Amino acid sequence: MQLKGMTWSHERGLNPLLAASEAFRKLEPDVEIQWDARSLADFELYPLELLAETYDLIMIDHPHIGTAVDKELLLPLNDLMEASFLQDQELHSTGQSYASYTYEGKQWALPVDAAAQVSAYRQDLLDKAGLEPARSWEDVLTLARTLPKGQQIGLPLVPVHAYSTFFTLCAQLSNRAYWSEGLDLPLEVGIQALELMESWMPYVHQESLYQDPIQMLDRMGSSEEIAYIPLIYGYSNYARAGFRPFVTSFGNIPSDRSNPCGSMIGGVGLAISSQCQYAELAAKFADMVASADFQRTSFFQHGGQPGHRMAWLDPEVNRLSGDFFKNTLDTLTHGSMRPRYPGYIDFQEQAGHLIRNRLISAMPDRSTVIQALNEMQRQSRGNDARVRGEMR
Template sequence: MIKLRGIAWDHVRGFAPLVATSKEFQQRNSELSIIWDKHSLKDFEDFPVEILAETYDLILLDHPSIGENVKKGVIVPLDEWISSSVLEEQAQNSVGPSYQSYHWEGHQWAFAIDAAAQVSAYRSDLLNRMDLSVPTTWDEVLNLVSKLPKTIKMAIPLNSTHAFCSFLTIYSNFNNSNSVDSIETQLAMEVLDLLQFLSNQTHAELRYSNPIQVLDRMSSTNDIAYVPIIFGYCNYSQANFRTFPIHFADIPSKQQTPIGGVLGGVGLAISAHSKHIEAACQYAEFVSNVQSQQGTYFTSGGQPGHLQAWSNTRINELSNHFFARTIHTMEGASMRPRAAGSIHLQEQAGQSIHRFLSGQQTCLDTAQSICQLFDAILTK
C-alpha cells in the first residue's frame, strides 16, 4: 500500500475538495491512500515549504514561494514526471496567469488547482435597499462610501499579508500594469493615501483582518455592504453556505479594464523528498483535470483552477455567477514577486504598511521602505 500525505489550508475551499477528490482517486487506485492535514491561511501564505516537504508528499502553496522553493530544491519539476500533453492542456486552460505563476527557470513546479485574484465583494440586498450601485471606478468607490449610513460599513482585509496585496493591486491598477518589478515612490505614496482612507472607513472590528474573517462577518450580519479589494471565495456566493450570500465583481479600476488585481489561488506541488513521486503526480493529474475540476472539486466546496470550470454555465448558476463576474480581473491579474526572498519581501512590506496605517510611520518612509525591499529582492 502506497501512503501519501498532503498539507492543505483550514477552510472548506482549501481542504474539503482535496479530501473528496482523494477519495475518488483511491476508489480507482485501491493500492494507494492519501491523508490530508491542514494548517492556517497564514501558514499557507508564508510557512516555509522546505519544512513541509520533509513530512508531506503533496503540498498546497502560494506562488510567491516558487523561487525560494526551487533554489532550495524542495519540490519537483512536474514537467520531468508528467506528459507534455497534460502540461499543454493545463496551460491552455489557465485562468489568467495562474498556470504561469508556478513556472520558474524553465520548469513547471505546481498545477493551479485553484484560481483566484483580488476582486470586489458586495451584498446586493443591502446596496439595492440603499439604491446604490456596485462601483467600477475608484471615484465611484469614494462616492459609495460617502453615502453609507453609520450602521453599515465597507471593509477591507488589512492584516500584514493582505495590506501588501491590496497595496500591490492598487499600485498595479494605477500604473496600468499587471507586472511590478520596482516601486516608484510618488505613486506608492498616492496608493498608501488611498489605503489609509479605506482603512479609516473599514468596520473597526475588521481593520486588520484576513479575507475569511471579513467574508464571515459580511455573510452573517448586515453591517458590511461592500469590500473594494479582497481575494474572491466562490463559497460565499452560493446559497446556504452562510446566512447571506455575497456577490463578487471585478476590482474598481482607474483604467478602462480591471487590470492589476493581485493573483492568489493555490498551486499543488510535490515534495522532492517524497518516496512516491510518480503516485503523487498521478493524483496531481487527476485533481487538476477538467472532469474533477467541474465535478467533485467544485461540488465539495472548491474553487476550480481550470478555465472550462470557470466558464461552465451550471457552476456559474450555482455560485451567483461568481466566475463570470470576476473573469476579467483574473485575465488582467498581476503576480506578486516570485524570486527567492519574496515571502520575506511580502512580510516586511506588509508590516511597514501596518506601521503607516497605525500612525507609527510616515507615508514617505513607508513608500521608500517598500521601494528598497523590491530593489533588494528583485535586483539581486
C-alpha cells in the same frame, strides 16, 4: 501505500481534496491519501522546507516557488507528466495561474485553484440603500460615505493583505508590476496608492485591521455590518446559497482604466515534494485533480474554487455560485503576479507591516514609506541574478 498531503484549513482548501482522494482510491485501491490542514496565516508564511520533509503533496502559494526551486524542495512536473497535458493546462489557465508556477523553464505545480483580489458586496444591503457596486475608485469613497448608519465597507488589513491591496493599486495605477520585474516602485505611484487606501480608512469596519479575507467574509455573510469590500481575495463558497446565513456577491475590482487590471493573483498550486517516494502516483493524482472534468464537477461541488478556465465558464458552476466566476473572470484575466525570488516572502510580510502602520498612524510620511519599501525589496533580492527574469 500512503501519501500525505498538506493544504489550508477552509472548506475551499480541504474538502475538494478529501473528495479527490476518495475518487482516486477507486482508481488506485491500494493508495490512501491523508490530508492535513493549516491556517491561512500559516499557509502564507510557513517555511516550505519544513513541509517538504513531511508531505508528498503540497498546496503551495506561487511566491514560494523561488525558494522551493532554490532549495530543491519540489519535483518538476515536466519529468512526471505528459507534455500535452501541461500544454492543455497552460492553454486553459485562468489568467496567469499556470504561469505563476513556471520557473526556470520548469513547471513546479498545477493551478488547481485560481483566485485574485476582487470586490465583494451584499446585494440585498446595497439594494435597500439604493446603491450599486463601485466601478471606479472615486465610486468606492462615494459608496462608503453613503451607506446607512450601522453599515460600513470592509478591507482586510492584516499585514500581508494590506500589502496585497497596495500591490494591486500600484499595478493598476501604473499598468505595471514593478517589483515583479526587479525594479523600484516609482514614488508617485506608491504615494497615490497610499492616498487611496488612507481615504477609505474613516469608513472601514473597525475589525478590518485585524482580519484576513476569510474572517471578513465570515462577518459579511453572518451580519449586516459590512455592505461592500473593494479589494479582497475571492472565495466562491460565500456566493453559494446556504454556506453562510447571507449570500455574498462578487464582481470585478473597481478601475479607472478600460479594464479591471492589476489585481494581485493568489490561488493555490498542487505540487509534489522532492522527498516523495511515490512520485508517479502523486503525479497521477495531481493530473486527475487538475483535469477539466474533475475541476468543473467534483472539485467545485465539494467546495473547491477551480483553476481550470473551462470550470470558470461552466454554466452550472456559475448557476450554483451566483455567477461568481463569470462576474470576476475579467479581473483574473488581467491580474498581476507577485515576485517569486528566494527571500520574497519575508519582504512581503515586512512591507505589509510598514503599510499597515502608515494607515494606522499616518507615520512616517508617504515618501519615506515608499523609499523604505523599495530599499527593503532591493535588500531582499540580494545578489540573485535570476530575479530579473522571473516573469518568464
